[in-house]
Amino acid sequence: MDVIPSLDLLGGNVVRLLRGDFANVTTYGDPETVLDSLDVLVGSRLHIVDLEASRSGHPVETNIVRRLATRGLRIQAGGGIRSLDHARTWIDAGAEKVVIGTVAADAPEVLRTIVDDLGADRVIAAIDIRDGVVRVGGWERDAKSSLAEVLRRVEELGIGEALITDISKDGAMRGPSFALYRSLRTNLRIIASGGVSAISDVVSLGRIANVSGCVIGRALLDRRIDLAEAKARVATTNAIPERVIPCLDVRDGRVVKGVNFVDVRDAGDPVECAMRYEAEGADELVILDISATDANRATALDTVRRVSESLFIPLTVGGGVRTIEDFRALLRAGADRVAINTAALRNPQLIADCAREFGVQAVVLSCDAKRTGDHFEAMVRSGKESSGVDAVEWCRRAEELGTGEILLTSVDRDGTNSGYDIELLRAVTSVVKIGVIASGGAGNVEHFRDAIEAGGARAVLAASLFHDRKLSIGDVKQFLSSEGIPVR
Amino acid sequence: MKVSLIDSPVANVANIARALRTAGAEVEITSDPIAIANAQKLVLPGVGSFIAAMQWLTENGIDHAIRDAVKRGASLLGVCVGHQLLFDLSHEMGSTPGLGLVKGEVHKFGGILPVPQIGWNRVAANGPLFDGVENGVFYFVNSYAAMNAPDEIARADYGGPFTAAVQRERVFGVQFHPEKSSAAGLRVLRNFIAWM
Structure with a gap:
């Protein structure tokens, strides 16, 4: 080339x-x-x-x-x-x-x-x-x-x-x-x-x-x-495969899936789902604890423990992480990486502190971005509330502070199956060197390709599509491979 | 087959123990130098800092125990920083001697790609440790690696070639995380367990 x-x-x-x-x-x-x-x-x-x-x-x-x-x-x-x-x-x-x-x-x-x-x-x-x-x-x-x-x-x-x-x-x-x-x-x-x-x-x-x-x-x-x-x-483009990552949104120990973060329905047992996904070829698993109230944190830790015990691929866990202690508890329960969202927006130093304590590789910034006029805004509280911070600038800053990767979710596209927000992905991937995981909107195999090819994402994440068996992880990887995109 | 897993506080021992058990081993987790010196199969895990890991080994007499075991004919597998500890020297923040069980030195990635490397990477490998591995893609988390080690049995590329695995007689090391590398990683562990 x-x-x-x-x-x-x-x-x-x-x-x-x-x-x-x-x-x-x-x-x-x-x-x-x-x-x-x-x-x-x-x-x-x-x-x-x-x-x-x-x-x-x-x-x-x-x-x-x-x-x-x-x-x-x-x-x-x-x-x-x-x-x-x-x-x-x-x-x-x-x-x-x-x-x-x-x-x-x-x-x-x-x-x-x-x-x-x-x-x-x-x-x-x-x-x-x-x-x-x-x-x-x-x-x-x-x-x-x-x-x-x-x-x-x-x-x-x-x-x-x-x-x-x-x-x-x-x-x-x-x-x-x-x-x-x-x-x-x-x-x-x-x-x-x-x-x-x-x-x-x-x-x-x-x-x-x-x-x-x-x-x-x-x-x-x-x-x-x-x-x-x-x-x-x-x-190095052909040596390093692009990743396909299923996501389990978990509430009270059960997998659920929300549309635009609001309507939520039950979709099964996390351990069963996780094992099925690894067998299908998942490169990593993300668990987002979407309830994550203090009362339910023990349940979430138990879910992470049970899933990590049956999994031989990396596990990233997010949802409700507020302190270094929350972070540590999830790593101890078996997470390889922990995603921080709202708490980091309120206290950016948390990213640097966790990176110093556990290593940059353990820190994932989860950024929920919503279109607001001609820019994207970082959202807090599961995408419900605006933070007033520009999402692209926030991702750039988080890289400086010490995040290993960014999980970038389009709040507008989440659960819609209408495709990833390519403009959002390009805006972030062109200003950071670390990897970006595309999230929100996957509906067909072409969407996964576009997120990587045009969006510059290094990994593609989907939840409902895989839960509902509309597509298997194998289908996605086979298509990406046929389009010249290296996969594992 | 019994495998003695060295219980380092600077390693994620539980994950490796689980993977070894899944791969068919009976796992003994130990930090007792006598048990280590008398082991037949040893696994030395490690994450984070080379210096901290090496310091823990020497302070607890485990460096000598490992060398004794290898001299007696034990086989040894180093994983990630455990793999780096096998070499003569690491250049992580100055120079720190390693166990010297395989030749070579550990350097920081010098290329333009973001460090640490976090993720899957394709490995070109040969030798008994990789028998039956159909898809040589493994999961790595590292900022440092040996480059072009004389005992290299697997190589990968991250802005330049680096040593992904070594073997010198009974001593093996893998820079990747077999316990996070799905079927390919379990196959490598199974091969180590079965290797005589």
Whole structure:
């Protein structure tokens, strides 16, 4: 998986246009300074777009390419290349490859001339897509050929790589179009472009067949993605499986399930459920004691003890943990990790204290988040009451204080089976390095995939879906695996 | 088969005892140096700090007892920090000598990934300890590990390769938690119990 920084050049500077609009420009400074700040290593690929050339058809930033090529960067240059002469200008300036867009889609004879002269291995076909249709001429009009036709033609010419951009995602920082890349039927190596805005996007793209690289622009410039970290995550992506975690909501020693934390119904014996889940392939079990009044704490401890005695996978327990002593009692009863929620919001120091006393690996922050206007708010008392704290900021802070992982529940989606809140997940997973467990809303196998792929979650949790046997854990893992996501 | 499980206060002994019993062992939990020195099969668990764990072993004469048992022909399995204790040295906050039963040193993870590692990781393994393990994925909780140990029998990757298990004659060590690794972990324990 090639992680390729992309620089758009205008007037000698690195810039970004929002959705291709020349009236909406952000300037980042001269290319050398920008590259130094990004730690782009010698020998790396670098994607260059000459924006002026894409408008006028005349290359203007050749000097920059010449300077950068002498730094040992493998440059792929593009922007309005419509003729062999134009393409040659870039190669003569030291670019390794040219990126050909409009002509590749609309003028096969010109593309052929360029390939014949420069060689197919020096050409990358750039295909821009909006709503499944190829766009050309600076995204201004539809191409004459369909996506399938363009791909076939490019392949027939012996070109090996295609840079495919989803225009609607470009620069919007909402993630790339995973569905588009998954739907492509081609032998070309695909470089994904547009919307890559979190390290998890890079990891997820690498798991899609045919995708061999991705181009990152604004997210690098805005420091949302650290290049070295992205490369390290990509390197271990297949060794570390993503986890499927069933959750038992327990009240008075019985498993119950609530819809939007309110209506509650009985769903069985916790020990029986736990053993069934481990046999089905659960990677971990979460028990949330949803009653957790003082009077019932003894019952909860007994449930934890009984479950842990019959389980050989990690056990995380939460609900009503207020003090270090509560925390310790649950660990003693057999929990491997303890989730803290309301008490930590009231006293954030509790996270640091527990981390120091029991180790970071034992601490899980349980964050119940609810959409409030344009942001998410952390909720207390089982999602019933607002804390006034921004949920994303709270998760970031909890990582600093010493939590090993975050169990992130969408209060809005919980029990609805309408899918995880991907926006909430992205907001949190893109600002913390520790793992996030997605919770609330799972209804079908695609939801689990989306939480990991688009949401960046490292684990997916569900309760009612597994209780009601609408899906088995095995079903979920089999589907994730078929989608290229590693599971145990 | 009787297994003597060393009752360290810096370990989650109950979980390992239960897993060993499920894997077919008759478990004796002990911190008596004489019983340990005379044991046939020993399991040395450990979580948390290497320094605290090593200190407890030396203060109670258990380090000598373990070495005596191994000299007499006992087999030994170290788990997590118990596995790290088998090595020559750990670099956790300075340098602390270990039991020196296997060659190598324990270092902190140096990569860019979050530490501690918490979770499942795929292990490439061979040797009798891993016989019949169909799916080599185990549960890890660690900030430190031996890297490229000479007696390595299993390797995993966490921002760089590390030693997931070692074997030197009768001495075995696993960096992961077999008692939390479901069927694969129980299989490893069963193999240790059956190993002669």
